[in-house]
Amino acid sequence: MPDTIAVDVTRYRPDRDDRPTTQRYEIPLRKEWTVLDGLNYVKDRVDGTLSYRWSCRMGICGSCGMTIDGDPKLACETFLTDHRPGPVRVEPLHNFPVIRDLVVELTDFMAKLPRAKPWLVTDSDKPPPDAEYRQTPAEMDEYKQYSMCINCMLCYAACPVYGLERDFLGPALIALAQRYNLDSRDHGADERLEVVSAPEGVWDCTFVGECSRACPKGVDPAGAIQRYKVTAAKETLRSLLLPWGRR
Amino acid sequence: MTTRRPVEPVLWLAFSAGGMLSALLVPVLLLLFGLAFPLGLLPAPDHAHLHALVRSPVTRLVLLALTVLALFHAAHRLRYTVRDGLQLKRLERLVDALCYGGAVAGSALAAYLLATIS
Ligand code: SF4
Numbered sequence: 106m107p108d109t110i111a112v113d114v115t116r117y118r119p120d121r122d123d124r125p126t127t128q129r130y131e132i133p134l135r136k137e138w139t140v141l142d143g144l145n146y147v148k149d150r151v152d153g154t155l156s157y158r159w160s161c162r163m164g165i166c167g168s169c170g171m172t173i174d175g176d177p178k179l180a181c182e183t184f185l186t187d188h189r190p191g192p193v194r195v196e197p198l199h200n201f202p203v204i205r206d207l208v209v210e211l212t213d214f215m216a217k218l219p220r221a222k223p224w225l226v227t228d229s230d231k232p233p234p235d236a237e238y239r240q241t242p243a244e245m246d247e248y249k250q251y252s253m254c255i256n257c258m259l260c261y262a263a264c265p266v267y268g269l270e271r272d273f274l275g276p277a278l279i280a281l282a283q284r285y286n287l288d289s290r291d292h293g294a295d296e297r298l299e300v301v302s303a304p305e306g307v308w309d310c311t312f313v314g315e316c317s318r319a320c321p322k323g324v325d326p327a328g329a330i331q332r333y334k335v336t337a338a339k340e341t342l343r344s345l346l347l348p349w350g351r352r
Numbered sequence: 353m354t355t356r357r358p359v360e361p362v363l364w365l366a367f368s369a370g371g372m373l374s375a376l377l378v379p380v381l382l383l384l385f386g387l388a389f390p391l392g393l394l395p396a397p398d399h400a401h402l403h404a405l406v407r408s409p410v411t412r413l414v415l416l417a418l419t420v421l422a423l424f425h426a427a428h429r430l431r432y433t434v435r436d437g438l439q440l441k442r443l444e445r446l447v448d449a450l451c452y453g454g455a456v457a458g459s460a461l462a463a464y465l466l467a468t469i470s
């Protein structure tokens with residue numbers, strides 16, 4: 106096995122480039138090295154000006170998402186040896202504005218995040234319980250999958266609808282709303298309904314399904330959205346058939 | 353909320369129901385009337401029998417539901433394929449009108465044909 110591999114990294118420095126360019130680095134190819142290790146090698150030994158985000162290097166923090174050989178991936182979970190013989194193409198995540206090199210702008214997601222109320226909404230009529238809330242394993246299984254999300258944004262980069270409709274809440278956010286809606290301790294489903302069942306909520310989704318394929322944590326945002334469509338459609342029917350009903 | 357554009361959920365319901373119903377019924381109908389009967393794999397029902405069957409209101413309703421929902425399923429799919437696939441967002445209204453208009457026209461035709469079987 107050759108002991109080096111080429112990585113073609115997209116560079117963009119707004120102070121001097123007016124468009125992104127590609128820069129090739131030759132790095133050692135070690136069996137246990139991920140793309141992130143390769144980038145760290147470049148940053149430490151070859152070119153300290155390269156910018157990218159990372160923190161945990163173990164698929165937990167969700168900050169190292171980038172486009173690797175065309176697919177949205179976590180750099181710390183993508184092994185260089187799986188991309189032999191190279192060159193490995195490393196680009197910023199698609200569908201996001203680029204701040205510099207591989208660093209993208211996530212303001213849009215951050216602004217939308219609180220709208221889905223991703224926290225346990227309590228029933229304010231009831232006094233807080235004296236003891237902890239109990240939950241059966243079955244109740245936990247309802248939402249556990251969705252709670253694995255690390256906000257890595259790979260699903261947004263994979264979603265063609267998000268690329269076209271900037272207002273779309275997007276896969277992870279709807280999965281996150283479901284994470285709380287399906288939690289037996291939560292009482293916020295009604296409050297989330299308005300946001301999630303709006304046109305730019307679930308109805309923008311055309312069930313392409315790339316989000317679930319891209320997700321490194323086994324969250325199934327496409328499934329969450331489909332499931333929520335059923336809920337939202339039922340609510341609509343109810344409000345059409347019984348307009349004088351609740352609310 | 354949903355009252356702002358309540359058509360979308362309704363269209364989606366028709367799309368889902370249409371997909372489900374077509375997936376269940378169309379292969380059976382095709383297999384029977386497209387292969388099994390013409391090729392003599394199964395004894396074909398005679399004309400009088402089929403005619404009587406189609407004249408029954410229940411059959412007509414089932415066929416109408418199948419056709420209408422399948423058409424709306426197709427319209428929904430086509431709409432997104434054309435709008436997003438060909439990046440025709442500017443023509444969104446036209447695409448919607450053509451796709452769902454087509455489904456409405458097809459449904460009306462189906463209803464007319466089914467109602468006028470004598
Ligand atoms: S749902 Fe998956 S891909 Fe999307 S942000 Fe969460 S962990 Fe990342």
Ligand code: FES
Binds near residue numbers: 166
């Ligand atoms: S560095 Fe934390 S997920 Fe990759």
